[in-house]
Amino acid sequence: MPSPSSTARSHSPTDWHAQELLLMREVMRLIGRSLAPGLVLREMLHLMSELLGLNRGRIVLVDDAPSSPAGAPRTASIQHAYGLTQAEVQRGRYAWGEGITGRVLATGQPAIVQDIDAEPLFLARAVARHQLPPETVAFIALPIEVNNAPIGVLACHRIRSRQRHLNDDLAVLRVLATLVGQLLQLEALVAEQTRQLQARNAVLANALNTKSARYGLIGSSPPLLQALSELERVSQTQATVLLLGQSGTGKELFARAVHLASGRRDRPFIKVNCSAIPDALFESELFGYEKGAFTGASTARAGWFEQADSGTIFLDEIGELPLALQSKLLRTLQEGTLVRLGGQREVKVNVRLVAATHRDLAADVEAGRFRQDLYYRLHVIPIHLPSLAERREDIRALALHFVSRANQAHQRNVNLSPDALARLEEHPWPGNIRELGNVIERLVLLTNDTLVTRGELDRFLPAAAVVLPPAPAPVQQIQAEMPSTPIAAAPLVRDYASAQSHSVQVLQAALVEHHGNQSRAAQSLGLTLRQFAYRLRKAGLK
């Protein structure tokens, strides 16, 4: 290429225009080649000098010193340069408002110094005056902005006695300063996303390495690991396990873990949600029926106990089991046999029972709602599952796990900012892990942002006062809503009061009083959990 000073002085306006276009084309080409702005910016400054005679170009950027105390004076320094020695670059540090460069930073306004020798504010700090040509030298400094705030300065020297018009140089420099701002903003965005992905990977890798991951359980908090080690100790035995814990704490996942950790892992795992089955259907569902046992029983059918033979049966919400069936269950557990509804024959079953409840079974025994002998039988190995509030250190890993899962399921690319994760750690989570999972899924589906911050997250967090525990599985909900026409004479059919027996306000007040605990709220109104849940749904509260 020709030397800058010779070309700069002999071009026609058309030549200059061609040089400008060449500069732009070269810079654009470079941007496409590399994401590292250092290379692009240095080459841009080189071409400014080579093609337009705008010499000793430099990019001064605000010093980003997170360790400096709040309120410390801000400074900026030369980060990219062309035609400056190492020592000159080192000297290029400016306080806010200091000299021409500092002023451009402080005001966000461009500065054009026609003659540096005549400008008292000009510092000649980076390049000493005697290093510059003896003729009149101009200095141009333009702000580099991101989101309308100056983050740096693009500056260069210019020999004043050239034919090229100053305004033409300014027009090109303005475009270049805008481009630099965009490049730096992109670089910051990529760096932030990379940092977040690395942090997320670290948390997920850590979670995967823990033994809980073997059962699909995320978390490594001491209370979770404690529950897990109790589980592993008993999994190889045949003993009944009783999982205690609030709704949504992972009782079903733990029940599956008991099954997977046992020698029965290749045999069936049958889950039964006792709170979702109408009383009249309990016996036939659990123990099966013979042909002709009731109207409509045109064929015999094995119940869930038989289907779980040589595997594991998980009776969720066992506190909801009608009293009459509690004694039948006890017999099956003690003798390993059952008799189908309408049958005579004893059928042998080899089933391991895992039961779960969020109720205080001891209190139910006391109140005569639960058989004491069955309670003792179930209570051989109780495992307490911690609430999410007792294991806040797991919230981050769980949240990231749910974000990943929801992103995959809905083909989205949503991330949580560090302050959003901190907000999740502060939330009380009365609905525990299920509530956390639901909030994250809703957020991933509905947010318009790819990076969700604390403020955006707040829109998705429920108001603290009324937090409803989650609903049972959908199929079983349908069963629960079926009219309760007794199939066989059930000795303990609960009285189904009218669905409008309690107003919305009464239902809501009961929930608030019992901190969202549906069982307690139902009890306080003299309703079963199912009756209560049904009314909630009817009232549109669920």
Ligand SMILES: Nc1ncnc2c1ncn2[C@@H]1O[C@H](COP(=O)(O)OP(=O)(O)OP(=O)(O)O)[C@@H](O)[C@H]1O
């Ligand atoms: N440690 C965990 N890691 C990942 N997901 C979990 C964990 N614990 C629970 N979950 C998820 O949270 C949700 C609720 O868990 P689960 O159904 O096992 O709770 P629960 O205690 O049985 O609730 P309920 O008493 O209401 O039946 C499920 O989607 C489950 O996959």
